[in-house]
Each structure stands twice: as C-alpha cells, then as structure tokens.
Amino acid sequence: MEKxxxxxxxxxxxxxxxxxxxxxxxxxxxxxxxxxxxxxxHNVPALSDVEASAQILRHLGAVVKRDGSTxxxxxxxxxxxxxxxxMMREMRSSIIFLGSxxxxxxxxxxxxxxxxxxxxxxxDLHISSLKKLGVQITENGSCIHCLAQRLTGSKxxxxxxxxxxxxxxxxxxxxxxxxxxxxxxxxxxxxSDLATFLNSCGARIFGAGESTVExxxxxxxxxxxxxxxxxxxxxxxxxxxxxVAADELIIDxxxxxxxxxxxxxxxxxGCRIYLSGSSLKLVSPSRLKRVKSIKTLPYPGFPTDCQSxxxxxxxxxxxxxxxxxxxxxxxxxxxxELRRFGADITVNDRVAVVSGVKELYGANVYSTDLxxxxxxxTAALAAKGVSTVGGLEHIxxxxxxxxxxxxxxGASIERKNYE
Ligand code: UD1
Numbered sequence: 001m002e003k004x005x006x007x008x009x010x011x012x013x014x015x016x017x018x019x020x021x022x023x024x025x026x027x028x029x030x031x032x033x034x035x036x037x038x039x040x041x042h043n044v045p046a047l048s049d050v051e052a053s054a055q056i057l058r059h060l061g062a063v064v065k066r067d068g069s070t071x072x073x074x075x076x077x078x079x080x081x082x083x084x085x086x087m088m089r090e091m092r093s094s095i096i097f098l099g100s101x102x103x104x105x106x107x108x109x110x111x112x113x114x115x116x117x118x119x120x121x122x123x124d125l126h127i128s129s130l131k132k133l134g135v136q137i138t139e140n141g142s143c144i145h146c147l148a149q150r151l152t153g154s155k156x157x158x159x160x161x162x163x164x165x166x167x168x169x170x171x172x173x174x175x176x177x178x179x180x181x182x183x184x185x186x187x188x189x190x191x192s193d194l195a196t197f198l199n200s201c202g203a204r205i206f207g208a209g210e211s212t213v214e215x216x217x218x219x220x221x222x223x224x225x226x227x228x229x230x231x232x233x234x235x236x237x238x239x240x241x242x243x244v245a246a247d248e249l250i251i252d253x254x255x256x257x258x259x260x261x262x263x264x265x266x267x268x269x270g271c272r273i274y275l276s277g278s279s280l281k282l283v284s285p286s287r288l289k290r291v292k293s294i295k296t297l298p299y300p301g302f303p304t305d306c307q308s309x310x311x312x313x314x315x316x317x318x319x320x321x322x323x324x325x326x327x328x329x330x331x332x333x334x335x336x337e338l339r340r341f342g343a344d345i346t347v348n349d350r351v352a353v354v355s356g357v358k359e360l361y362g363a364n365v366y367s368t369d370l371x372x373x374x375x376x377x378t379a380a381l382a383a384k385g386v387s388t389v390g391g392l393e394h395i396x397x398x399x400x401x402x403x404x405x406x407x408x409x410g411a412s413i414e415r416k417n418y419e
Contacts, residue, residue, distance in 0.1 A: 003390045004403060007412035008362060008383035012246035014409045017253045018235045019045040019400045020069065020228035024190040026093050027167040028197050028226065029053045029073065033060070033100035034175055035201055037223035038074040044228055045069070045400045048393070052091040056083055060101070081105035085142070088113050095123050096164055099172030102135050102146040110144045125165035129156050133172050133180065153178035153217055161186040161298045166213070167194055174203040176217040185213045188299040189229060189258045197226040232258040233305045234399060237374045239282050240309045241406070243271050244316055244382035248283040249409060256280065261300050265291055265310060269317060290319030290356055296327045308334045308375035315343035316382060317356035325350045334372035337365040341379045359384055367391035370398045377402065381411055
C-alpha cells in the first residue's frame, strides 16, 4: 500500500503552478460523445479520474490519446452503448455520461455510480431532468436503461443547483429539438467552461455561470480544440499549504475570479493576498487567526471541496472557528484523522467547532476521500515530526503528482510502498 511520508515543519516557499481542472475536464470528456470527430483538449491533468473517463470513452469505441497535457478524443466510431459496472463504480462522476450517451446512441445502459464517502449522492435530479427532455428511463437497482429518439427542449427547475445535473442537462439539450431553460442552475466556473467548449463546437448556450441557462438546440456539433480552465480547488489547496507552512508562496496559472469565494477566508485568517495577472502571492502571518464562521454553499459561496483543507489550517489558528457543511450530508470523515495530529475539533451534525491549537504533531493517518486526503497532507506539512498519509488512491483522483509539486517548493514528502 502506498503512503506519503511527510516530515512536517519544513519551510515552503517559491512558486508552484496549478494544473487543469478535474471537474471541468470530466464533463467535457463526456460531452465529446456529441461530436463525430476529433476533439483536442489542452491543459488536461494526469489524474486517475481522467484516466477512468478515458477508459469509458475507449470502451464505447472512442480513440483517446494523451501527449503531455493534451488529450485527443476521436468519437467518430462509437460501437457500444453501455458502461460496465466496474467502470461506473471507478469514478463517481461517471453519471455525467448519461446525457451524452443517450443522445449519441438513442439507447444507453448504465449502472448507478459507486457508493460515496462524503454522503449519499442521489442522482434523482439527473434522472428527472433527462426524463423532462424526453428520455424514457427505467431503473431496476443495478441498471439504468435509457431510451430516446431526438430529445426535446424543456423548462427544467432544479430544486438544488446540482453541478452534475446542470452539466448533464446542458449536454443532453444542445442537440435537442427546441429550447431548454434550466432554472436554479449551478453557477460553478466548470459549468461555464463546459459551455465555452460546447459553444466553440457550434452549440448555443446562453447564461452559463448564472442561475438561468438557456440552450437552443442545434442539429450538429463539429470538432474543435479547447483549453481547460485551471483547477481552483488545487489552487486553494496550495494556498492552505502556504498559510500553515510558508512565509510566502507564489501560485501561478490561476484564474483570480474563480478564487473569489475563498480569498476572503484567507484574508480573515490573517494572510495577505496579492494578485497579479494569473498569479497569486500569499504571505502568511506568524500564526493564523480564527474565522468566525464558514458555511459551504454552491458557487459563488464557499466551496464544499475546500472545507476539509481549510479546516486543517483552522486547527492551527488562534481562537475558535465554526464550520458548517451545507452541501453534503457527511463530509466530516477527515476530522477523526485530523484529531490524530492533535487538532481539537468537535462535530454536531453539520457543524464543526475548531479550537485552534499551537502545534500539530506527526501522525499516521488515512484519507477516505479526495479533499479529506488533501487536508491530511496540509496538516502533515505543518505538524512537528514525521507523518504518514495513506489512501493515496483518493488523492490521486484530483492532484497530479502532488508530492513532486510540493517537493519543488521545499516540502519533505515521499511516496513510499508499505507492505
Ligand atoms: C460536483 C463536484 C464535486 C463538488 C460538488 C459540489 C465534479 C466531478 N464534482 O459534484 O467535487 O463537491 O459538485 O460543489 O464536478 N444532489 C441530489 N440529487 C441529485 C444530484 C445532487 O440530491 O440528483 C445533491 C447531492 O447529494 C449534494 C448536492 O446535491 O448534497 C450537491 O451535489 P452536486 O452539485 O450534484 O455535486 P456533484 O455534481 O456530484
């Protein structure tokens, strides 16, 4: 079993670059099924979730090739219309193939995506929305059978601005007959990137990034090239690492606007942030200050994906902070592991109270989800002594060569095999 071995307390500094966004590239990869030809994607991170998507596309008949951070996907010959269970379970966001596969093949067989470690992740909004567009869906527990002729535009109200459901609707409606309106759509930057990509291929999507998105169906999309946006959660992770383990750090290849929900939190913790073009410099105080309260919300609120990582920072802050997780119902699995470092955190339902301690101490911990894993690495970088962090398969889903990147800025971190 692989683990990171991290010697904490090494001062970090210098510059670090942010790779392309996982959550942006995954729906774009699924959307390539709508196009008959070769799509070229630049700034694609080498992550296990991206590879899992590529495997699904290959199974369906696409030719997927990687050259550095460029991925070419040729979807001219799609020969299968099912996604095998093991592929669906490999990656939870595999449900994003629902809209594109049924649009392309008229009939599709999928399984429910794998179980989850951050709470129940129902797909009811995906299913009901696709039904509104004319897809006949039957579920029998282990199989989702979708049948449709050309989909028909519709007005769809989302009871919650689900990122995945908004993406699935957008993908399914670009080639539908007539107009689709999504009300209470998710507004995340990854939604806008998907729209930018699809519009560059001939789609007519208006208002992506706002609560109401309109899609006028077109008859055909044509292949194009697209550069994926930088990963705002990776950028925030580096900001967290800097805030507890660096005097200052420059983070390159960011979109400052995408970090606007997190920058005020770092400012409240006492960090100074300087923005210049696509770079950000974070200067940290000698000790972080507590924040009064953080509540995770859909964009442009504070991202749930940053909750655990910022909590690792708050565990070292002066004073007591309150964190409220409102997006997922069970996203606190990292807390018991943070306590092993000496963090003082209590939880009551969705509210965590973090009483900052002066020091954390090296510990042997295990991540059970992607961002929780990043939180443990952050704590280990700041902790006194040596830590091991297991469960790297979760971290590798969203961070490309994390240890190499952290080493470049001075971290003492090694990936080791423990039998
Ligand atoms: C995406 C991101 C994930 C992020 C999350 C919230 C990707 C690949 N993943 O996940 O990193 O944490 O957005 O920003 O982009 N819900 C339902 N029914 C549904 C769909 C969702 O009840 O059909 C609920 C979920 O259980 C959750 C909330 O809506 O409580 C948000 O989920 P959603 O926005 O759909 O997240 P994902 O798209 O799965």
